[in-house]
Amino acid sequence: MPLLDWLNKSDAVRTVQKVPYRLLEAVPKLSAGDTNTENMLIQGDNLQALKALLPLYAGKVKCIYIDPPYNTRSAFTHYDDNLEHSLWLSLMYPRLELLRELLAEDGSIWVSIDDNEAHYLKVIMDEVFGRKNFLVSIPWESRYSRSNDAIFSLSHNHILVYAANPNRWKTIRNRLPRTEEQAKQYKNPDNDPRGEWRAIPWDAPNIRENLSYPITTSTGKVRFPPSGRHWSRTEAQWLEIVNAGLAYFGKSGDGAPSFKQFLEDSSDIVPNTWWQHEEAGHTDEAKKEISIIFGANNSFDTPKPERLIQRILHIASNSNDLILDSFLGSGTTAAVAHKMNRRYIGIEMGDHAETHCQPRLKKVIEGEQGGISKAVNWQGGGGFHYFRLGETIFDEVGSIHHNVKFAALAAHIWFCETRVPVANQADSPLLGIHNDTAYYLLYNGILGDRRPQSGNVLTQAVLDSLPKHNGCKIIYGEASRFGKPRLEAENIVFKQIPYDVRAV
Numbered sequence: 001m002p003l004l005d006w007l008n009k010s011d012a013v014r015t016v017q018k019v020p021y022r023l024l025e026a027v028p029k030l031s032a033g034d035t036n037t038e039n040m041l042i043q044g045d046n047l048q049a050l051k052a053l054l055p056l057y058a059g060k061v062k063c064i065y066i067d068p069p070y071n072t073r074s075a076f077t078h079y080d081d082n083l084e085h086s087l088w089l090s091l092m093y094p095r096l097e098l099l100r101e102l103l104a105e106d107g108s109i110w111v112s113i114d115d116n117e118a119h120y121l122k123v124i125m126d127e128v129f130g131r132k133n134f135l136v137s138i139p140w141e142s143r144y145s146r147s148n149d150a151i152f153s154l155s156h157n158h159i160l161v162y163a164a165n166p167n168r169w170k171t172i173r174n175r176l177p178r179t180e181e182q183a184k185q186y187k188n189p190d191n192d193p194r195g196e197w198r199a200i201p202w203d204a205p206n207i208r209e210n211l212s213y214p215i216t217t218s219t220g221k222v223r224f225p226p227s228g229r230h231w232s233r234t235e236a237q238w239l240e241i242v243n244a245g246l247a248y249f250g251k252s253g254d255g256a257p258s259f260k261q262f263l264e265d266s267s268d269i270v271p272n273t274w275w276q277h278e279e280a281g282h283t284d285e286a287k288k289e290i291s292i293i294f295g296a297n298n299s300f301d302t303p304k305p306e307r308l309i310q311r312i313l314h315i316a317s318n319s320n321d322l323i324l325d326s327f328l329g330s331g332t333t334a335a336v337a338h339k340m341n342r343r344y345i346g347i348e349m350g351d352h353a354e355t356h357c358q359p360r361l362k363k364v365i366e367g368e369q370g371g372i373s374k375a376v377n378w379q380g381g382g383g384f385h386y387f388r389l390g391e392t393i394f395d396e397v398g399s400i401h402h403n404v405k406f407a408a409l410a411a412h413i414w415f416c417e418t419r420v421p422v423a424n425q426a427d428s429p430l431l432g433i434h435n436d437t438a439y440y441l442l443y444n445g446i447l448g449d450r451r452p453q454s455g456n457v458l459t460q461a462v463l464d465s466l467p468k469h470n471g472c473k474i475i476y477g478e479a480s481r482f483g484k485p486r487l488e489a490e491n492i493v494f495k496q497i498p499y500d501v502r503a504v
């Protein structure tokens with residue numbers, strides 16, 4: 001397959017390997033709502049944040065939506081959108097690789113982009129996600145007004161869509177509900193008790209011999225397909241239509257054969273490739289949504305409308321699925337995912353993670369009524385945890401980095417095991433009990449210097465000194481002096497530091 005090359009591509013290809021695993025540090029004062037939630041807002045560079053998420057969420061994300069800087073040569077209030085072309089490609093390549101690792105087998109990735117980089121992005125996404133996994137490039141009508149001073153007035157952005165496995169995805173993706181406009185095509189001129197219907201013609205283009213049989217209308221007239229056309233299905237299928245009382249020959253009763261399709265029986269519709277602003281929202285609408293939340297003087301330059309994200313999440317996910325946006329901007333994807341009852345992870349590098357995403361999500365929890373709220377009957381509730389990137393976990397030889405303190409490693413291990421952050425800073429080898437399993441960490445002499453390797457080794461004396469728990473015990477330490485039968489008898493699962501610390 002032909003591949004795109006650019007200056008320093010070989011470095012970009014090696015980047016993921018070189019990015020260190022870092023701890024995710026919860027910031028309780030910026031978290032909000034129900035603490036029993038997996039929703040995460042992470043402030044930091046997404047390259048490092050995505051790598052930190054890998055041990056926890058590889059293969060688990062159902063829908064990834066990203067809206068990276070388009071490289072429009074602009075300096076927006078909250079971020080710069082002006083990278084040298086090769087640098088932009090080198091920014092995207094390793095991040096796409098990490099996103100691919102996080103995508104579920106039945107997941108999909110949707111990327112907003114415009115003509116500045118769209119066609120280069122398509123080629124590198126073909127390389128990273130597989131050309132055969134490309135589904136569509138959707139032109140979204142982002143703007144309906146016209147700039148008369150432009151060479152061409154910009155009306156659309158592209159949304160590139162890839163599935164981890166298109167065959168599998170086709171079976172799980174959702175259709176769209178019929179809009180009121182589409183439903184208006186169904187009428188009931190003959191007061192049919194089965195409700196509103198529309199006539200679907202029985203003829204089709206091009207001739208096929210076995211599809212040219214005679215059809216008798218309700219007034220007794222015999223009809224054949226019009227010249228150059230044939231019937232769309234077989235005679236046996238036509239008789240089924242007749243027997244079901246669905247045949248229709250126009251008001252006169254002897255017009256061209258058609259059949260009644262009832263509104264009630266017509267299923268939701270397959271999404272098409274052309275997304276107009278009436279259905280998917282537009283950028284003006286997005287800006288209004290943002291200024292209602294933050295006020296006109298504290299807006300965000302490039303938000304997406306909530307309706308656009310709603311449409312994507314509706315097609316690509318179901319309630320409780322995990323959604324990821326690693327270029328979160330003003331927080332739209334997280335806000336919409338929250339209102340649609342999806343779990344989510346949002347990553348944003350800029351200070352607006354704290355000044356825009358965090359307060360926006362807090363308002364959503366409080367029942368904010370803008371954007372899609374009314375359409376989904378949003379009443380408030382739920383919660384999210386705020387994280388920042390902490391220390392690098394491993395040093396160059398794969399040991400736990402000497403800067404990593406007990407409390408930070410404890411928080412990391414607890415989070416990896418339970419998927420919820422620790423409530424308080426850990427200061428005991430018993431990190432907590434979750435689903436009747438107790439988690440212990442023997443590290444950095446938490447038990448005092450009298451014990452072997454500062455109490456980092458599981459011995460009988462160490463076990464005796466640990467807070468008791470009758471159920472299963474998961475104990476992290478540098479080594480264990482117990483054999484397998486003894487561990488089983490004590491209901492202990494021993495995990496060795498650093499090898500069993502996730503992220504290795």
Ligand SMILES: C[S@@+](CC[C@H](N)C(=O)[O-])C[C@H]1O[C@@H](n2cnc3c(N)ncnc32)[C@H](O)[C@@H]1O
Nearest residue numbers: 045046067079303304327328329330332349350
């Ligand atoms: C086009 S905006 C996203 C807008 C968003 N869709 C919305 O509705 O508000 C792109 C965002 O990506 C962020 N960004 C750029 N590089 C990043 C990186 N390496 N890590 C995390 N965020 C980054 C920028 O700060 C900016 O907020």
